[in-house]
Amino acid sequence: MGVDSFVVLVGDTAAALEAVVAPMRRRLAGAGWSCRVSHPFVAVYAPSDRLAITAGLDGHGVLIGQMFGNSGRATPTSELAVLACRPLDATAARRLVAERWGRYVLIRRTAGDTAILRDPSGAIEAVCWRRSGVTLIASSAAPVLDRLLPDDLALDWEAVARLVGRGGEYRHSLALTKLTPIAGGELRVVGAGGSHGAQIWRPADIYRGGRDRPADLRSVVQTAVRSLAGDHRWIAEVSGGLDSAIVAASLEPLQRDRVAAWVNHYVEHPEGDERAYARAVVARHSHGLTEVRREGLNLSAERLARTTDAFRPATNDIDTDYNDDIAVRVREGGAWGSLTGQGGDAVFFQMPSPLIAFDELQERGLWARPAAVHRIARWTRRSLWPSAWLRALQEHRRSRADWDHPWLDDLKGVPPAKALQISILAFCQTFQGQAARSREGVCVNPLLSQPVMEAGLSWSTVDLTWGGRDRFAARAAFKDVLPPSIYARRSKGELGAFYGEAVAGQLPFLKDYLLGGALAQAGLLDDLEPDLAREALLWRGGFSRLLTLALTEAWIRRWTSRLAARSWPDGDRTSR
Template identity: 40%
Template sequence: MAAEDPVTLWRPDWTARRAPPVTDQAAARSLREAVDETLAGIVRGSGALAVEISGGLDSSIVAAAVAARGKDQVRLWLNAWGPDATADERPWIDSLAAHLGIAATSVPRAVGRLTEDMLGQLSTGVRPGLAALDVLHDADWARRFAEAGIDGVVTGKGGDSMFVQPADIGVFADLYRDRGRRALLSRALPDLARWNERSVWTLAHQALRRHWTPQAVDSPNPLIGPRRHADIPRHPWLEDIEDLGPAKRRQILGLVQGCGLHGPSLQTRVVSVLHPLLAQPVVEACLALPAGQLTLGRRDRALARQAFGDRLPEAITARRSKGEMTAFYGHLIADGLDVLRPWLLDGRLASMGLVDVDPAGAALTREALAWRGGYVDIMTTAAIEGWVRAWERRLPGV
């Protein structure tokens, strides 16, 4: 049978372009109804549940929706706390648990040293295991779910993109694109300037510069050879969206990246890992709303905070910060450099010219990690390396 061009059945920009304007009250109602519809379906069809609660807004919204519909069906309300203060969300978990009337289980984040066997376990499926770059945590939760007889685990992942975080210059650029000069007189300009800790003149000037673009969210992985980036096709959903504002384009990019959360992991071998904030009803409800409305022109995820405020403790809806795992992952990767350096610098990707060895070698040092980070790029490349090795073993000579 001759190959045929694929037929596009759905694109996120279709929803973004065709949606009529609605009031803030109607917008908040649409978010609430979409989340409730999604969680009602999950509760009905998923058996024994676990709910991942991080202490942040998104997972709290999901937990509250589950608690309203299937509290008795949940066997674990699970949180993992890190070893330093910035990664310890237990005070927020305690507040949420008391408000919802649930018994939360907080456990220490799994620690240990990376090994080649662990890296090899990251990507044994059809696609690279980008959903579980923290293989120690993935293995620990897979074990806990299996022991508790869990059928499905519900997360709050994807909320940052769909509900729109951050509320930055790009949000005002979208607003100006929609309203023209009237945006300069809107309440959003001083509110967003205050939120971003800059003057209204600086924010407006930067947003309206002809050649200004927001910092790229899909910037190239510095470990991959620069010549190879030019050969990589963009995801079809990212094509032909230049007419949309930068914040809306970033939201669509977040959806594309969120597709990677559905990839294989040690957890998916024992439970169904469910991300309701990336389900179709929620995605379409969020895409249909301008970024300025999702932020109410004043702060990140403001509309979601308003829509679900009556279900959550004020400490969470008003919270400005969020848990930070950077130091934790920095130590994990730094302590595993003796494994990661040969894994990447002498691996199959390097032999094929896909990993640019000199920049990669410079990035894989304690000094570079301390100054520049790059943990996601490193672990993503390590996962793809493991994926190539796994399939070369399965398909020798191909």
């Protein structure tokens, strides 16, 4: 359960809300959930005071989280309370998304229905359902909420099979029936008559001209980083790569002084030791680097079970030791949470893809620049012979069949590399998910904020990578504040060998855990045994799939147990 956990209950009538809430008050209080809003039609509970919750002045709305104007100014609580009073239809939602951004879920009761707007970044999870005349919206599936879940809730084994078949990929759809996930930028209206959603914000719309391309990419990033960092104390993750260096450089000097620790995790393999680059980042700002040597992975059934109280398998917790270390540092350092550079690869376009050439052709037509295509060919090490490029395009089109996110439903007019970027941004919703560190503090990914995503989406992939250079536009924007070694760097840290060895060391546990578990019993792992050999793991890879399967298995076991317990006569067992 993360510090962003909450549950909002909106009653069709005051009596319906009271009937659902009354039996839960003592249970919620006993689990540490405090009542943050209590009005006749709206109630909000949360276990942490780190999540801002603002009630509407009229008692019919609530805003969860924080919001900023486009200038980066934090919206005062008094303004948030007014916003939560206003009608929330598609027109109002579009205006709000155009004028403000942040980490929020806005909920408004109107004429018996409940309108829910999740901010485009998807920073805070939001899942909704109905129960006894009440609409519920939650970010957490903590066991204390079991009595609030639908009585006929069940595992969707077809959805579980899709999770297993494309392990590690983000899937918007849930593997639990009767629950509706709300996408980033979606307005969903729920009531006695049913539920329907409208995608208010789409990445494709930004590309197609919904927003003008910002002339100054740097100012957009700096505004987002500084606004989200605020005046809190943070654990800053410094990988040694470009993205985390940009986040560090974007902080105000006083904000950097409030960082409790600049943390770099490294391994003994030369390709996985990025300390020299990370040291250059923090030394530029006269700070020291906390260097953490990695040695294997800590895997056990107990450890895997820690982050199963979510609506999805905790694939953001794939590196258990990394997340545990950050969690300890957040707690012991008195930090508000952790600050990362995750998402920069997608927003600034790190992928060396031949599809970029097709973007150049589609966007410029007869005026396409041969030099741009030549540079892309050199970067991707491909012949200029057309057949090689057409194969890449065909593979891309085939891959679209399994895309699962509302952001990917309408890509009309979007060229292939830009579509690839949008699909990877959808995958980056994984980084907004629960992990062990989010149980101790807020995990903030500024490069996945709405204004930064919009900046990256509005630029052509050709311009983002001009000259055959990954993240070219971002490098150019921050050149004078980055260490020369980071600016000039063309390689990325490679931890494949480390993870291969680490997971190989856990094969006895993984074999027993997976082949003797619920997924295997359901016949979903019939082809797995050959991959559970050390030789296969070290030569062919596949460690990511095994770790993802282990997290999915833990989640299935937890939910199987919870759903079985809900049918027991002793209802108290449902909260354990």
